[in-house]
Amino acid sequence: MSVWQAEVRVWLKPSVFDPQGAAVQQALRSLGHDGVEEVRIGKSMVLTVRAETAAEAEDQVRAMCEELLCNPVMETYTFTVRPLEEASVGGRAR
Amino acid sequence: MSVWQAEVRVWLKPSVFDPQGAAVQQALRSLGHDGVEEVRIGKSMVLTVRAETAAEAEDQVRAMCEELLCNPVMETYTFTVRPLEEASVGGRAR
Amino acid sequence: MAEAQVTVWEPSAEKIRDERIYREMGLTDEEYERAVQLLGRLPNYVETGLFSVLWSEHCSYKSSRLHLRRFPTEGPQVLQGPGENAGIVDIGDGLGVAFKMESHNHPSAVEPYQGAATGVGGILRDIFTMGARPVAFLDSLRFGDLADPRTRWLFAGVVSGIGGYGNCVGIPTVGGEVVFDPAYQHNPLVNAMCVGIVRKDRIVRGTASGVGNPVFVVGAKTGRDGIHGATFASAEDPNAKERSAVQVGDPFLGKLLMEATLELIQTGAVVGVQDMGAAGLTSSSAEMASRAGGGMELWLDRVPVRETGMTPYEIMLSESQERMLVVMERDKAELAFEILHRWGLDAAEIGRVTDDGMLRLWFHGEKVAEVPVRVLVDEAPLYDRPAAAPATLPGADAPAPTPLTDAQQAAQALRRVLDHPSVASKRWVWRQYDTTVRVSTVVGPGSDAAVLRLPETRRLLALTTDGNGRYVYLNPRRGGQIAVAEAARNIACSGGRPLAITDCLNFGNPEKPEVMHQFIEAVEGLADACRALGTPVVSGNVSFYNETGGQDIYPTPIVGMVGVIDELEQVVTSALPEDGLTLIHLGEPDFALDGSLYWQLGVGRPAGDAPRLDLEAERRLQMLLLALAKRRLLRAAHDISEGGLAVAIAEMCIAGGVGARLRWPEPVADAAGWLFSEAQSRALVAVADADVPQVLDAARAHGVPALVLGASGGEELVLADPAGTWLALPVAELREVYESAIPVRMDAPVVRERGSV
Amino acid sequence: MRWAVIVFPGSNCDEDARWAIERATGDAVDLVWHTQASLDGYDAIVLPGGFSYGDYLRSGAIARFSPVMQAVRRAAEAGRLVLGICNGFQILTEAGLLPGALVRNDHLQFRCELCELEVVSADSPFTAGYQPGERIRIPIAHGEGRYIADPSTLDALERKGRVAFRYRDNVNGSLRGIAGILGHRGNVLGMMPHPERAVAEWMGSVDGLRVFTSMRVWHEARAKGGVEVG
Numbered sequence A, B: 001m002s003v004w005q006a007e008v009r010v011w012l013k014p015s016v017f018d019p020q021g022a023a024v025q026q027a028l029r030s031l032g033h034d035g036v037e038e039v040r041i042g043k044s045m046v047l048t049v050r051a052e053t054a055a056e057a058e059d060q061v062r063a064m065c066e067e068l069l070c071n072p073v074m075e076t077y078t079f080t081v082r083p084l085e086e087a088s089v090g091g092r093a094r
Numbered sequence C: 001m002a003e004a005q006v007t008v009w010e011p012s013a014e015k016i017r018d019e020r021i022y023r024e025m026g027l028t029d030e031e032y033e034r035a036v037q038l039l040g041r042l043p044n045y046v047e048t049g050l051f052s053v054l055w056s057e058h059c060s061y062k063s064s065r066l067h068l069r070r071f072p073t074e075g076p077q078v079l080q081g082p083g084e085n086a087g088i089v090d091i092g093d094g095l096g097v098a099f100k101m102e103s104h105n106h107p108s109a110v111e112p113y114q115g116a117a118t119g120v121g122g123i124l125r126d127i128f129t130m131g132a133r134p135v136a137f138l139d140s141l142r143f144g145d146l147a148d149p150r151t152r153w154l155f156a157g158v159v160s161g162i163g164g165y166g167n168c169v170g171i172p173t174v175g176g177e178v179v180f181d182p183a184y185q186h187n188p189l190v191n192a193m194c195v196g197i198v199r200k201d202r203i204v205r206g207t208a209s210g211v212g213n214p215v216f217v218v219g220a221k222t223g224r225d226g227i228h229g230a231t232f233a234s235a236e237d238p239n240a241k242e243r244s245a246v247q248v249g250d251p252f253l254g255k256l257l258m259e260a261t262l263e264l265i266q267t268g269a270v271v272g273v274q275d276m277g278a279a280g281l282t283s284s285s286a287e288m289a290s291r292a293g294g295g296m297e298l299w300l301d302r303v304p305v306r307e308t309g310m311t312p313y314e315i316m317l318s319e320s321q322e323r324m325l326v327v328m329e330r331d332k333a334e335l336a337f338e339i340l341h342r343w344g345l346d347a348a349e350i351g352r353v354t355d356d357g358m359l360r361l362w363f364h365g366e367k368v369a370e371v372p373v374r375v376l377v378d379e380a381p382l383y384d385r386p387a388a389a390p391a392t393l394p395g396a397d398a399p400a401p402t403p404l405t406d407a408q409q410a411a412q413a414l415r416r417v418l419d420h421p422s423v424a425s426k427r428w429v430w431r432q433y434d435t436t437v438r439v440s441t442v443v444g445p446g447s448d449a450a451v452l453r454l455p456e457t458r459r460l461l462a463l464t465t466d467g468n469g470r471y472v473y474l475n476p477r478r479g480g481q482i483a484v485a486e487a488a489r490n491i492a493c494s495g496g497r498p499l500a501i502t503d504c505l506n507f508g509n510p511e512k513p514e515v516m517h518q519f520i521e522a523v524e525g526l527a528d529a530c531r532a533l534g535t536p537v538v539s540g541n542v543s544f545y546n547e548t549g550g551q552d553i554y555p556t557p558i559v560g561m562v563g564v565i566d567e568l569e570q571v572v573t574s575a576l577p578e579d580g581l582t583l584i585h586l587g588e589p590d591f592a593l594d595g596s597l598y599w600q601l602g603v604g605r606p607a608g609d610a611p612r613l614d615l616e617a618e619r620r621l622q623m624l625l626l627a628l629a630k631r632r633l634l635r636a637a638h639d640i641s642e643g644g645l646a647v648a649i650a651e652m653c654i655a656g657g658v659g660a661r662l663r664w665p666e667p668v669a670d671a672a673g674w675l676f677s678e679a680q681s682r683a684l685v686a687v688a689d690a691d692v693p694q695v696l697d698a699a700r701a702h703g704v705p706a707l708v709l710g711a712s713g714g715e716e717l718v719l720a721d722p723a724g725t726w727l728a729l730p731v732a733e734l735r736e737v738y739e740s741a742i743p744v745r746m747d748a749p750v751v752r753e754r755g756s757v
Numbered sequence D: 001m002r003w004a005v006i007v008f009p010g011s012n013c014d015e016d017a018r019w020a021i022e023r024a025t026g027d028a029v030d031l032v033w034h035t036q037a038s039l040d041g042y043d044a045i046v047l048p049g050g051f052s053y054g055d056y057l058r059s060g061a062i063a064r065f066s067p068v069m070q071a072v073r074r075a076a077e078a079g080r081l082v083l084g085i086c087n088g089f090q091i092l093t094e095a096g097l098l099p100g101a102l103v104r105n106d107h108l109q110f111r112c113e114l115c116e117l118e119v120v121s122a123d124s125p126f127t128a129g130y131q132p133g134e135r136i137r138i139p140i141a142h143g144e145g146r147y148i149a150d151p152s153t154l155d156a157l158e159r160k161g162r163v164a165f166r167y168r169d170n171v172n173g174s175l176r177g178i179a180g181i182l183g184h185r186g187n188v189l190g191m192m193p194h195p196e197r198a199v200a201e202w203m204g205s206v207d208g209l210r211v212f213t214s215m216r217v218w219h220e221a222r223a224k225g226g227v228e229v230g
Ligand SMILES: Nc1ncnc2c1ncn2[C@@H]1O[C@H](COP(=O)(O)OP(=O)(O)O)[C@@H](O)[C@H]1O
Pocket: C138, C139, C140, C141, C173, C174, C175, C176, C177, C178, C423, C426, C429, C430, C444, C445, C446, C447, C448, C449, C450, C465, C466, C490, C641, C642
């Protein structure tokens, strides 16, 4: 068994309005960043799983996304999995 | 001027308790994903900026993070910038 | 961002007919034929879309309209009856109360947080578009069994969504109800009510009058949200899978819209305002024109859009949230822009009022639709769907209720009923709602009705929602009556005079004769009680098709009621305030267990008939309660409802932190009925010793049976008869059971994490 | 005494604060729009509760850029009274006028209820009307009220008597139970509980009144040349 680190990102589907993103975009523009066209805000989740192979780890993460982390009626997700040693910092655990 | 897509990720500092991550971890475990050791949840923000060069785009994004997107009292950030064409889907704008 | 030229795939009128594409849009063959006939030609794609939306159940009330005519809708207090964004009643001092309830069941079943949040946002807009300042929300909720993880996910998400929207817009959520029953496992009910205050001379209606007056769309940009599912099923639409039937609410924008609209209305230059709720621009424009008996012309390319390449069809059918249609007086447009821009809102002039009775749509100079408003709105189909009563009442064959013959069983039964999440404390719910913002909440959640101060008058508002699907299932007519009676009793127990109701009629599939029977009977029952109690129906909403896999929910009409209390000193709550008060049972004693939760818990399904109700006795009881409150004779009052007498007294003890001792005057052989009967038209009141004779006299004068049962005091709740003690439980223990029932169940993890990042 | 209550887009306790202050002090209170650049002439400035800019991104993060915030900063530097309630507290921390940050409650829910607080520091302009250690009841209503700061900041706050209020029963997981803190000169207070919701018997508590009356007493004394801040 090795330990894998997964990073899951969950977004509102493109056609769904993102009020948070819109508010941030407006704020950025009023701060003078007027080249900012659109802002979308999603969630990024870092977690560790135990699995023999990368494929197995991916299956686990996919299942988590489908069951819990993402609501497919309005969200989509993407994720990456890598062996823990290689994992970069991000929001890594303490 | 070209258009660049930036992805900014903001995390609670490791020293700050992340109750949302803890709740997700507990929920995952109760669904049988008992190998999950720790979950940290952050924000992922995708935005577009206009700049001549990648370096310039990065400077802009860094300024946005320092001013608005991240509160250094409790958060840290990382970001990536790439030319829009290459940008992958994520929470892409329309 | 560069955007490829969008090819609009829109079938021709002939293709729509030949390939019956209208079916995907929700029209039946007969309805399509009717549209063709009324129009005198084949409707094009956009026009077919207009018909499909306005002739949907949701907009046209085609299955219910016929029966809703049974409701009494008039009375001296009614300033605005059904047919507008909200109903309004007069509370004196030049003030009206605008209120309405609406369901958001289906969206909440797939995305509980956003479904509930957008439900709250929608009902909010219905109130302030009348010119009323929203002052309170209430919510009536139904879920399955909390043992099911998905139900916990739904429950948690709905509650946080209601709070998420209501808290952010700064309007307190002051009351409501939650019931858990497996009948709602796949079809949770989420009904939200909003209440607002308006000066009588400042009421605005959703009318588009005055030829040439400009029409504005205000608020959020229009996107491809929620355009009804069937149209996307088409394989020709490349973006289908990216789309979502669920919308995300923007309470911040909702708050700005509310403030800006109220300010705009103050200027006196607003002719009419309408929320763009379900079916967006289509229903708002057609309904506003219809109310004025005129027409409207819209230039759809001027509608601000969020996405590129939107077609006229999509613009008309979009359900993007936080938008409104506003008709201003000509020459006053500048004023509107100034106010809206100060609030940071977008507004665009997109059309004008006409007098030719047509809804005419233009897109880049091309006429894309032209349909008589009358045909869309007044000529919508009207169905008298077949109804059939079941051969016997569904609870008639239930096994007899378990008798309670010893003290231990009685204590155990009370614990079990108090631990049922439908009875137990809903603090877990309402502590997530801001109940005190606006500094006007005198009585928040936890008593019979919520009570609010109004700055402009000494009078107070009393608000409640009630409805018991189990009763309606067992006996639709009486169940309907009870919903109104119980709401009014909750108001009366709080010291208020009931004024009028709004309703949300949640039913199964109306194409089933049994469901139609339930509906018709329940409506009759609601109407009976409204007439008997003098509380007309001023607004409401119907939600059909609450079924999954052929299984319908209990027929669940919910009543939202508004009452008025003359002054602060007359407010009564259910909490026992101190020791030494006399406890009096008002109303006809009754031990029948029909429809009770106790019986259902024993046999696993609703059992017996609906509880007894005598509307005349009910009216007398309420008159009595009101008279007693006015004379300041009530130190506490609580109606006897779900869980019966035992639960009522336990709740009074728990709320006040005071014990009580009740002794039934005659020996009781089987305590089940005594403790848990849900027979109606009864209340428990607490009275100072010195006032007891006056209270008994008043009861006699009102023709209401009154029975002195005991007194408050001590640390225990004791229930006894002449033969001995039936039950003696510390109030602290009762509280523990009552308060922990929901938190303990919710501590188990919910499936699917939700909420903002 | 002249009071300003700032209205940001999304503020929703602005009217409440005005009503309560008028009731508590008898003074007139102005609602001041967030675009106003000057607060000259106001003796006390209140940043009310609510959800400025929807509290999107982080509570108070966007509001702190409002033009009026420059004026708030100047007023604080000039020793005038600045009170941030709930969202107002969040804005003051985001703006750096108070240390630390307010993050999501540890139980993840919004929480509205009457709370018991301990008055820790009773010698500030805002709390002089209370006894040190007094237990009072004031409602909270927030989803993001968990106070955090690094240990040295927390130590400094405690050492210098800048913790104004503490929860008796830590309702949101705040570090050291902190419910309200004072700025380094004592003339800025941020607190999560809503004193304006505890000023009448029918509200269930009148314990919030003294925040406003203390401010008034302090101001009068200063106007007479009595007290100096800092
Ligand atoms: N979903 C809810 N939202 C707000 N308050 C609620 C909710 N559910 C229940 N309550 C409150 O809890 C108390 C008890 O509810 P309930 O037992 O349904 O009252 P009753 O039987 O008197 O109608 C009431 O004050 C009610 O307003």
